[in-house]
Structure formats: structure tokens, C-alpha cells
């Protein structure tokens with residue numbers, strides 16, 4: 310879903326398509342948060358409190374996204390900003406910051422797991438976080454230095470120019486980082502359930518997880 314939405318947004322650069330790109334990112338991130346916080350629970354257990362919080366969070370972000378284009382909403386925000394006299398409210402209401410909050414929660418939880426529960430998963434955990442944060446850094450560089458990067462591309466050969474398309478790198482690296490983080494999450498859960506997970510490298514480079522169902526004695 311994220312892929313399809315993202316594709317539509319990058320082709321059209323329309324606000325409606327941006328919703329299809331970014332809202333699924335928020336929803337899938339909420340699912341990741343649920344998985345990472347529930348990975349040491351019994352099979353078939355449901356945490357209704359956490360579910361409620363995450364669904365509420367998704368609804369708030371969706372509302373902010375849908376309302377942000379309406380002038381009345383802008384006026385309300387400006388009014389509140391004037392009263393609060395700081396940019397905190399503004400940044401809290403930004404969907405990107407809300408996405409950042411989810412990612413930050415995932416980072417903290419992953420660090421907790423590799424520090425206190427499964428230290429031997431440090432390699433996988435930190436590689437996924439490192440790749441993801443590297444992508445995030447490049448995305449910011451691209452946003453901040455967009456104009457100078459464009460000028461730079463005009464002067465250098467296309468091969469070097471392509472390599473400075475940091476927005477593209479952001480997509481590649483977040484995709485890879487998310488994939489590795491899903492592996493990390495799967496590994497943690499299946500290990501907890503005693504499924505004997507193993508990381509295998511397809512064609513020697515692409516990591517996948519293999520596990521055996523629990524044998525009944």
C-alpha cells in the first residue's frame with residue numbers, strides 16, 4: 310500500500326496522493342509499534358489498551374491530514390499558536406512529526422530489546438536502525454539544500470548528479486531499513502515462541518528468516 314501510494318504521489322505531486330503515500334506509512338508504523346511492544350506476550354493475547362491508543366493516534370493523524378487544507382483549520386491553528394507563543398503546537402500538529410514520534414518509539418524499543426533481552430540480535434537491530442536513520446539524514450539534507458544540490462547537478466556529469474538524488478536514496482534506504490526491522494521483529498517474536506529462527510542469505514546477500522514450527526513432545 311505504501312509503495313502504490315508513494316508511486317502515485319511521486320508521479321502527480323498532488324496533495325491527495327501525498328495522503329496515500331504518508332497515511333499508510335503512519336498506519337503500518339502503528340502496526341510495527343504494536344508488534345514490537347507485544348513480542349514477549351503469550352500466543353493469542355490481545356492488548357486492548359495499546360490497540361485503542363494506536364487506533365486513536367491514527368485517527369488523529371488522519372484528521373489532521375484531511376483538515377490541514379481547510380482554511381478554518383489553519384485559522385484555529387494560528388490562533389492557538391499566538392496564544393501558546395511557541396512553535397511546539399505547530400510541530401505537534403504536523404503529521405511528519407507524528408510519524409517521527411512513532412519511529413522514535415520503535416528505535417527506543419529496539420534498543421531496549423538488543424540491550425536487555427537478546428544482545429546477540431545487536432547486529433541486525435543496529436543495522437536496520439542505522440540504514441533507516443541514514444536515509445532520514447539524506448532526506449533532510451535533500452530538503453534543506455535542494456537548491457544548491459540542483460545547481461551542483463547542472464555542473465557535474467550525470468553519473469555523479471544521479472548519486473546526489475538524496476530523495477531517491479531516502480526511499481531506497483528506508484525501504485531496506487524497514488525490511489530489516491521487520492526481520493528483527495519476526496526474529497524476536499519467533500525466538501520468544503521457541504520456533505528456532507535462523508537468518509539465511511538468499512544468493513549470499515539478501516537476508517531472510519527461516520524457522521521451524523514448535524515440535525510437540
Ligand SMILES: [Zn+2]
Pocket residue numbers: 319476480
Ligand atoms: Zn518521496
